[in-house]
Amino acid sequence: MFLCNAWYVAALDAEVEDRLLPVKVLNERLVLYRRANGEPAALEDACAHRKLPLSLGRIRGDHVECGYHGMTYGADGKCVRIPCSERIPKEARVRSYPIVSRYGLLWVWMGDATLADPSAIFPVDHWGDPEWGVTRGDAMTVHCNYLYMTDNLLDPSHVAWVHPDSFGNAACESTPVEVHANDRGVIASRWMRGVEVAPLYMPFVRFRGSCDRLQHYEVRFPSHALIKAVFVPAGAGNAQAERHERAFVMDSYNFLTPIDDESTRYYWFQLRNVSPSDAEASRLMGESVRSAFEEDRVILNAVQKSFAETRTPHIDIAIDSAPLRFRRRLRQLIASEQPEPARDPT
Numbered sequence: 437m438f439l440c441n442a443w444y445v446a447a448l449d450a451e452v453e454d455r456l457l458p459v460k461v462l463n464e465r466l467v468l469y470r471r472a473n474g475e476p477a478a479l480e481d482a483c484a485h486r487k488l489p490l491s492l493g494r495i496r497g498d499h500v501e502c503g504y505h506g507m508t509y510g511a512d513g514k515c516v517r518i519p520c521s522e523r524i525p526k527e528a529r530v531r532s533y534p535i536v537s538r539y540g541l542l543w544v545w546m547g548d549a550t551l552a553d554p555s556a557i558f559p560v561d562h563w564g565d566p567e568w569g570v571t572r573g574d575a576m577t578v579h580c581n582y583l584y585m586t587d588n589l590l591d592p593s594h595v596a597w598v599h600p601d602s603f604g605n606a607a608c609e610s611t612p613v614e615v616h617a618n619d620r621g622v623i624a625s626r627w628m629r630g631v632e633v634a635p636l637y638m639p640f641v642r643f644r645g646s647c648d649r650l651q652h653y654e655v656r657f658p659s660h661a662l663i664k665a666v667f668v669p670a671g672a673g674n675a676q677a678e679r680h681e682r683a684f685v686m687d688s689y690n691f692l693t694p695i696d697d698e699s700t701r702y703y704w705f706q707l708r709n710v711s712p713s714d715a716e717a718s719r720l721m722g723e724s725v726r727s728a729f730e731e732d733r734v735i736l737n738a739v740q741k742s743f744a745e746t747r748t749p750h751i752d753i754a755i756d757s758a759p760l761r762f763r764r765r766l767r768q769l770i771a772s773e774q775p776e777p778a779r780d781p782t
């Protein structure tokens with residue numbers, strides 16, 4: 437089950453230039469394209485006539501022409517042309533989805549279009565800030581249910597075992613995690629004090645010696661995460677640490693789009709508070725993050741498969757507190773979108 441009244445990333449902006457791009461979001465098939473003025477559009481990927489995917493057709497200016505009989509649709513989903521027919525019945529339409537370009541990503545609204553408010557798209561604090569550097573975002577498909585990924589993104593401890601050569605080191609094994617929930621989602625965080633800087637961050641941290649390190653793992657509904665890392669000299673870790681003159685801060689944005697129940701499209705990019713225009717720093721961080729996320733993919737693909745193939749019960753442990761709170765609240769939000777069951781008139 438998925439939360440429908442929410443924004444999800446459907447594609448990288450750059451994936452939709454002058455072609456029809458088929459994508460699957462929440463088990464629905466969409467076709468993305470650009471109108472003549474460059475504005476993105478998203479339609480149901482099935483002609484109203486014989487259900488041929490519109491992505492197998494052609495772009496005609498602002499319209500999409502079906503590749504079977506030439507029925508032509510506008511970005512609002514209405515059919516504007518039926519060859520060999522004077523009349524266009526009102527049923528000749530496909531679903532149109534609200535779509536917005538932001539942060540180099542195309543966001544679609546999958547629920548009631550009248551509720552689509554672009555101001556509800558996940559905010560990125562330092563986007564466009566000339567003092568912050570940005571790594572080029574990327575995407576990958578992970579063959580697991582998206583909730584295994586929200587579990588992962590609310591679990592700061594896994595870096596000790598999954599990413600010992602990048603995000604994690606031995607210092608990440610045993611410090612307990614604090615959990616906070618709010619209307620937007622759940623936060624799992626912890627300060628690790630007097631520890632070594634983990635390998636991925638070493639090229640960027642501007643001080644020597646041990647550090648205080650914050651891991652802030654936050655997932656907001658429906659399935660989007662801000663993973664914040666803060667490194668300051670040991671002893672300086674506190675609520676104002678981000679403003680410390682030698683602080684290194686990395687904000688990692690992670691957007692999960694369920695494709696279906698067993699696969700997820702994963703989009704991400706990072707911002708850092710150092711070397712804003714250093715292309716080599718961006719390349720290095722982008723590459724390191726991608727290879728760490730490949731480590732997650734191996735684990736998550738295997739977890740999905742193993743849950744599907746194993747009959748013995750599983751257990752939950754202390755570190756699961758944040759993921760379980762997130763799942764519980766999301767389940768309630770999804771349930772609240774379902775229509776009320778019809779009352780028995782008797």
Ligand SMILES: [Fe+2]
Pocket residue numbers: 588594595598599728732
């Ligand atoms: Fe990870």
